[in-house]
Amino acid sequence: MTKTQKGKGRFLSGNEAAAEAVRLCGPQVIAAYPITPQTTLMEKLSEFVAAGEMSAPCKLLLVESEHSAMAAVMGAAMMGSRVFTATSSQGLLYMCEMLNYVSGSRFPVVMANANRGTATPWTIFGDQRDSFAMRDSGWIQFYVESGQEALDTILQAYRIAELPDVMLPVMVNIDGFTLPHTYDLVQVPEQKAVDAFLPAFKTFNKLSLEAPKCMSFAYGPDYHLESRCLQQKVFDEAVGVIERVDEEFYGLFGRRYHGLxxxxxxxxxxxxxxxxxxxxxxxxxxxxxxxxxxxxxxxxxxxxxxxxxxxxxxxxxxxxxxxxxxxxxxxxxxxxxxxxxxxxxxxxxxxxxxxxxxxxxxxxxxxxxxxxxxxxxxxxxxxxxxxxxxxxxxxxxxxxxx
Amino acid sequence: MTIDSKFQFSDLSDQELLYGAKTCPGCAATIAVRLALKVLGERTFVCVPACCLAATTNAYPQVSFAVNYVVTAFPATASTIAGMAAAAEMQGLEDVTILGIAGDGGTADIGLQALSGVCERNDNVIYLCYDNEAYMNTGIQRSSSTPWGAWTTTSPAGEGERGKTKYRKNLFDIIAAHRVPYCATASVAYPMDLMEKVAKAKAIKGARFIHVHAPCPTGWGYSSEKTIEYGKLAVESGLWYLAEYENGEMKLNLTPKTFKPAELYLKGQRRFRHMTEQDYKLIEENRDREWDLLKERVKA
Missing domain, CATH: 3.40.50.920 (Rossmann fold)
Structure with missing residues (x-):
């Protein structure tokens, strides 16, 4: 580290570190469904919400499946709320349909995925076949090396996702079980620093009582190719944004991960x-x-x-x-x-x-x-x-x- | 306790919140949604999954809803509105209605899990199912709500085939079993009853479900001006019933003194034209069993 670490050093698992990041970012709606090795992340968030420890009032929807988790956060994002969900493995595959809905309509959903292999053979153990299978779903995908990087990347993910020029969903991949269940010293930033880095979520891409609109429109062949071209261009833009946000983050928190x-x-x-x-x-x-x-x-x-x-x-x-x-x-x-x-x-x-x-x-x-x-x-x-x-x-x- | 919705037909606005839909002539789904929106008003957020209604009411850059309207994935009507309602609550949006609208396939089949979740959590939404008794958007395939004996492209009728061989799922019972604050059946052929139920649902908080019988000229095979006629015949012959579940109690809104013969309802529809006297008899026997159960529950 070239700069003084700002924040408090705490002994946290990767999942707990991710949960701390979510607490600091203050999503208005979280929807999640438990799956190993994501579960302790969702449990931690449940504790934060129950104890009123989230940085902003938050509604936690305990849905009946991962498909519903992603649909619910999309619904909340359509209303203009900052949202979060987390999953792993089979859960991520189950979400696949909704991942594409979310990305196509450009909702800045942030999700943690505790990487785990996919059945069969049935396994609860780690690899990245889950997230690689979702490579083409239109999500920005980060992979992290440590609990600290999980925390920092979730903070960065919200910043990147919600920028009006980007508006892409972001998946932060945390290698299960290696990271989610390993304890390490993690610097948890002060709320004030996070607030300076991540402004309150404002978007034009939401429903409005003043000016009602249709979202997740059907496109005929006349517009489809063009819309996909725009989606690709945003990913090109995102390259520079990811690098810039990492530099901004470095300036505020003294840690950086060097873009892509x-x-x-x-x-x-x-x-x-x-x-x-x-x-x-x-x-x-x-x-x-x-x-x-x-x-x-x-x-x-x-x-x-x-x-x-x-x-x-x-x-x-x-x-x-x-x-x-x-x-x-x-x-x-x-x-x-x-x-x-x-x-x-x-x-x-x-x-x-x-x-x-x-x-x-x-x-x-x-x-x-x-x-x-x-x-x-x-x-x-x-x-x-x-x-x-x-x-x-x-x-x-x-x-x-x- | 009866909830006073203070609903007056005379208060309804002339404004149409659904118009220009590219549905088939005589489409009951459109009638149901149009009437429901008249009651619910402009502060309604509509969510529709991939289905007839979505396919006929939005194609960029055209849209037939004058209220906020989103399309979601086929299994995701209930889960999407759950998220919308959570956001509305957190944003302090007062006096708004989050309305999910889906067909029988999207509700009783692929969307049932998410709907069960919404009902169990008692999310603050209204869910309206327009039941045209088959997958009509994909071209008439059987659903779990298709009645016994009906022809569809996946339950053929002809040489050695007798149409659908299973009885329909009772969606009303399934939802009522979740002990939701309000659950009702309705029919487009009884528009005042339908609108009163929508008004009642609007005045209640929590998970509310309205299951609307929605005859489909294209899928059922009848002339498009007869949608209301067939809707009425279904109720008069006892093959559809108008009921409510509220405060833990079930109520029948209309109990025909005598049922019209099932044949009157079945005979004119292409999907039942393979049927014999024997089939009509079987259908009436099953109807009578169902009504015995219904009446017992209402009594209790």
Missing amino acids: ADTYRCEDAELVLAVTGSAAGTTRVVVDKLRAEGKKVGLIKVRCLRPFPAKFFASLNSPQNSCKVLGVLDRNISFGLEGGLYTDAKASMYRPGAKINTLGFVAGLGGHDVSKADIEVMFGKLANLAEGKPEEEHQFIGMRWA
Whole structure:
């Protein structure tokens, strides 16, 4: 940290840290349905609401499903209320239909998703197949590395989502169980600082008794393509907004996360591994170890899946960049192709005469631990490729058998 | 306790809050909604899922509602209005009505879970189901509210097929079982009864449900000027009833002294034209059983 931390250090789980962020942001309506490993987040919010500890009066709707949770927060958003919901895994899949309703009509819903694998095989353990399956639902997607980042990103999410030029829903992904149930020292900002960062929610995109309107209109073919084009343009705009908001946040709170993608020891790195979420912490440790051994390795932490840091990845492929081999760690898989992050990274870097070699790694599915040893294996494979040794382009890492 | 809604027909405004809908001629759904909005007035927020009503009342940039109106997903009428009502409450919006309107498919089938949630939580909304007894927007497929024996495209009638082989779900009973403050059935053929029920619902707080029988010329196969006639025949033959559930008690609003023969209602509709005397008899026997149960509940 380059600046003094502002706020109070408290020992909180990732879910509790997220709940503190929601308390500070003061949504008018929360609708949620319990699912492991999101449950303790929703419980904490229930406690806050019951005790009147939210920063603004809040109505908590205890709905009968995740589909209804997302529909209810959409209904409240249509009326112009700031809203929140949280889910995980099957719940997120169940919401899928409503995610698209919310994004198409540009309601700035903020949601925490405690990442968890999707059945079958039934699992309560973590991977990112849930949120990656929702990649095309029109939501901004953040992935966080720690409870602190979960808290800070939810604060940023409201700021970004509610800007009149953006008006997009934001999903903050918190790797289950690694983050939601792990306790760590978290700086909880003062209410005053949050209020200075996040103004009261005002929007033109709401129903009005003075000027009644229709929302979530049906579009015929005449307007549909154009409306989707506008939606895409907003995501382009959001890239700059996310970076700017992160800088503003840094100015007020002394912490920052570097827009869409952060790097660690990449300045002269030749072997670079790109990861999302909690695996970034493990990879930092491995990078330090390998650096101590004199190996030129680095980490890319992809913070945003959508909008995707396409320009950042393209820049890796410039003659000035030291990167020789890029590895991508996916805690998801698109069956029949490869890990989703890997596909996007490759596509972003593509140009004729590309100098970078790439490897895609799938690991940590359904709670399978991504260990330091696994990360070292990945860097080893990147080194092999750099030395001209053969490596399969797409590999599963850390399996009990190969 | 009877709630005095202070409703006077003479107070109704001439203003139409639903007009220009692209529904089929003789559409009862439009009649029901038009009448309901006359009572509920301009401070109404309407939410409709993907259904006939949504498909015929909004296509950018045209809209047929003069009040605030949102479209939601097929299963999400009740859950969306729950959120709207929560927001209205938190914003201190006084004297507004949050109104969900959905068909029988969107209510008794795909939307039932969310509706049950609203009723259990007693959210401050009115939910109006226009029951045209099948999935009409997709082109006449059977729903759980399609009556026994009716032809639909998914319950064919012809050689060896007898139309729908299951009895309809009793939505009124399901909602009343949630002990909501107000629940009623109605029919577009009894507009004053319908509007009085809407007025009563408006004056109550909490989850209110009105189940409106809504004959559909296109789906049922009759000439469009006969919507009211068939609505009346359904009630007169005992195949639809007008009832209310209020303060834990059920009340019948109209008890025909003798039922008209079911055949009168069934015969002219294409969806029942495969039926025989035997079918009419079965339908009347079932009707009589249902009415015995109804009368017992009203007595108790």
